[in-house]
Each structure stands twice: as C-alpha cells, then as structure tokens.
Amino acid sequence: MVEPRQTVTIEIPPGQRGSVSLAYDPRRALSIMLKITDEASAVTFRACPGRVTQFAGGFLIRGGTDTFSVLIHTGGVSRKLLLPG
Numbered sequence: 322m323v324e325p326r327q328t329v330t331i332e333i334p335p336g337q338r339g340s341v342s343l344a345y346d347p348r349r350a351l352s353i354m355l356k357i358t359d360e361a362s363a364v365t366f367r368a369c370p371g372r373v374t375q376f377a378g379g380f381l382i383r384g385g386t387d388t389f390s391v392l393i394h395t396g397g398v399s400r401k402l403l404l405p406g
Contacts, residue, residue, distance in 0.1 A: 322375045323368035330394040332363040334401075341389045345378030357381050382406050 323329050333341050342360035360381055368374040382389060386406035393400045 322373050323366050325368050325372055325374075326370055327395060328365060328367050330363060330365040332392040332394065334390055334392060335362075337389055338362045340383040340386050342381045343378065344381050345376060357383060380404075 331343060333343060340357065342357045342362060343364050344360050345364045346361065364378070366374070366376050380389075380391075388403055388406055390401050390403050393402060
C-alpha cells in the first residue's frame, strides 16, 4: 500500500533478474503462462491524491530460490529487503 501522493519504486537487483521478476502488469493478470524474462525488473507505483492506494501483483520466482532481495525507492531513500522465496 502506498500513502497518498507518494511514489514508490520496487526493483529487482540486476544479479537476481534471471530468477526473480515483478508481475504487476494488469494486461497480463489473467495469463496462466507468465515467464520471468517477460516480466518487469522494476515497477513504479503512484498513489491516488486523497487516499492510500493498493496495487495488485506479485513476484515470479524460479524454483530453488530460498530468499531474494528487492530494492525499495521512495522519497529519495533506498532500502534493500530480503524476502523468503
């Protein structure tokens, strides 16, 4: 969820892009054949002006990945998060 009027970018680090990608393209939401190489390595979310905004999507992870990291960029600050695979 993104706070009103905020912009947040989620990025997969370059070294993990062959095994992890972001699936946030609403045009492909109903596809049953998603490929890591076809999906995004970074997505920017812009919240609505007057309310917290939620975005539907997720991660595609190649099997055998125990953990992976994502970079979160917001308000000029970047953070790295380690997530379970």
